[in-house]
Amino acid sequence: MFPARDDNYAVLVHDPATGATASIDAPEEDAILDALDETGWRLTDIFVTHHHYDHVEAIPVLKEAFGARVTASAYDHARGRVPLVDATVGDGETIRLGDIPVAVIAVPGHTLGHVAYVIEDALFCGDTLFSLGCGRLFEGAPAEMWESLSRLAALPEATRVYCGHEYTEANGRFAASIEPDNERLAARLIEVRDLRMEGLPTLPTTIGLEKATNPMLRANVAAVKKALGMTDRTDVEVFAEIRGRKDRF
Numbered sequence: 001m002f003p004a005r006d007d008n009y010a011v012l013v014h015d016p017a018t019g020a021t022a023s024i025d026a027p028e029e030d031a032i033l034d035a036l037d038e039t040g041w042r043l044t045d046i047f048v049t050h051h052h053y054d055h056v057e058a059i060p061v062l063k064e065a066f067g068a069r070v071t072a073s074a075y076d077h078a079r080g081r082v083p084l085v086d087a088t089v090g091d092g093e094t095i096r097l098g099d100i101p102v103a104v105i106a107v108p109g110h111t112l113g114h115v116a117y118v119i120e121d122a123l124f125c126g127d128t129l130f131s132l133g134c135g136r137l138f139e140g141a142p143a144e145m146w147e148s149l150s151r152l153a154a155l156p157e158a159t160r161v162y163c164g165h166e167y168t169e170a171n172g173r174f175a176a177s178i179e180p181d182n183e184r185l186a187a188r189l190i191e192v193r194d195l196r197m198e199g200l201p202t203l204p205t206t207i208g209l210e211k212a213t214n215p216m217l218r219a220n221v222a223a224v225k226k227a228l229g230m231t232d233r234t235d236v237e238v239f240a241e242i243r244g245r246k247d248r249f
């Protein structure tokens with residue numbers, strides 16, 4: 001994982017047995033080409049999470065340079081919003097990186113065609129789940145995003161979570177406004193501050209840590225509902241309230 005553009009992360013996933021190498025999204029050609037040069041890996045695949053420009057910008061250059069196979073959601077391909085797609089995927093499908101299975105989970109909300117990829121114990125979730133936050137609802141409704149986040153939260157707690165952006169510090173300021181007394185959140189905020197002061201990434205995070213600290217995953221927690229004065233409201237209503245407050249924060 002390495003920084004790209006202003007606050008995106010690029011990730012390369014490599015299968016040593018076959019030499020297959022995937023870029024998760026394609027945020028910036030220079031950063032990805034440099035990483036490939038440094039590792040000596042040859043890019044075979046690009047797994048696209050969603051169509052936003054900062055996730056697909058480098059596809060044409062990388063495809064030209066390596067002939068890499070571009071995989072994107074069938075939803076986005078049907079709308080022509082990801083360039084040069086070779087293969088499409090949908091919810092529940094398993095594809096391969098070399099010999100390694102790659103599970104696809106549809107996670108509509110940030111966009112309606114958004115998919116996440118699970119490779120062994122690592123989740124690549126684009127702009128759906130961030131550390132201490134989640135993507136803005138550009139296309140989906142709160143109920144769709146809550147369902148998507150709940151499916152990611154159901155992955156094993158040790159799952160390493162690779163997100164599309166370094167937004168943790170700003171997300172943390174908001175998270176503290178929702179749960180000022182959450183001790184694990186307070187400890188995470190100190191850790192995040194120290195990492196960022198050293199210019200280090202706060203990712204990958206884990207599903208277990210996010211379930212304990214991320215307000216976007218905690219709309220079903222009784223203490224959070226109580227703090228918001230929404231004790232008898234549904235999880236989706238509470239999530240919509242938290243996401244709305246973040247938009248205005």
Ligand SMILES: [Zn+2]
Nearest residue numbers: 050052110127
């Ligand atoms: Zn996006």
